Amino acid sequence: MASSSLKYNLFASFYGQGLRQTFLSHLCRHLNENGITVFTNQDLVRGEPVLPSLVQRIRESRISIVVLSQKYASSSWCLNELVEILRCRETMGHIVMTIFYRVDPSHVRNQTGDFGNIFVQTCAGKTEEERRMWSQALTDVGNIAGEDSRNWDNESKMIEKIVRDVSDKLNATMWAKTGYSNGMAFLVVINLLLEIASAGADQLSSTRKPYFAKVSLLMSVLSLILSTLDFTYKIRAHKARFRFKWPIPWFYYPSRGYNRIFGSSTDAILFFCVVGQLIVSAINCSFTERGRDGPIKVSVWPLFFAIGMVVSKFMEKPTISKES
The missing domain is CATH 1.20.120 (Four Helix Bundle (Hemerythrin (Met), subunit A))
Incomplete structure (x- = not known):
């Protein structure tokens, strides 16, 4: 995809209204203050088909940031988002950043612990192909090094670090594309x-x-x-x-x-x-x-x-x- 067609700087994939109102709202505010446009699913226009619209928004973004919380895998919507994000990473060179928010990265990677139990519940009644596809996506995203909130005593400092990293990656891709x-x-x-x-x-x-x-x-x-x-x-x-x-x-x-x-x-x-x-x-x-x-x-x-x-x-x- 040509760089001129990229509409958003960043696509945010996350689960939970509580996360949206706390951590994500602070992160988005800091990103916006630094001139970085962020798309979240709350920005969808009413009446748009959900999955095709999200796929389009992911492809219109330079970077996807995946906020992996304890209940991320409870949403088949989020898991389908993740599959598309990683597909764009593979086929388009799309940049993927991870934030492990109060969850062990190894639990995401291996679908174990409470995170794994929630994933098993989400897979109930799904096809074997869906379970395999979601499991592989979680393994792949769990292997992408990112910020682990458990390593930070001050969440605001972590947000500042994430914003700097996003800015650096955007600058690097901009110079490379042009x-x-x-x-x-x-x-x-x-x-x-x-x-x-x-x-x-x-x-x-x-x-x-x-x-x-x-x-x-x-x-x-x-x-x-x-x-x-x-x-x-x-x-x-x-x-x-x-x-x-x-x-x-x-x-x-x-x-x-x-x-x-x-x-x-x-x-x-x-x-x-x-x-x-x-x-x-x-x-x-x-x-x-x-x-x-x-x-x-x-x-x-x-x-x-x-x-x-x-x-x-x-x-x-x-x-x-x-x-x-």
């Missing part, structure tokens, strides 16, 4: 070469060779254009917005009313290095145009740019594969 990682990394390397060429031309420029100053300025302008395109692409992909806020008017992520500053420190380093080199080139070009040698012969901006690239490589997040 070819960002390879294509834009290539542009960054081109940008560095332009920076070096600009600095070299600055050093060669003089009153006898004024054209070098003009070449330097041209290289700096091209570098700035590439950096602006890169930054604009990221802003649009993350749906960031410009806001006049103290202390610095800047772009902000769509979270908590656009309160979180957009971009990484590496983005800032690379962008300001490009601007710095442009200023150096403009100064030297201005001097040579007036028949004087430029005052700046050695620019440090390409060096800072290269350091920023190295830092960026170490901070790079791995691409999420279909097995994640």
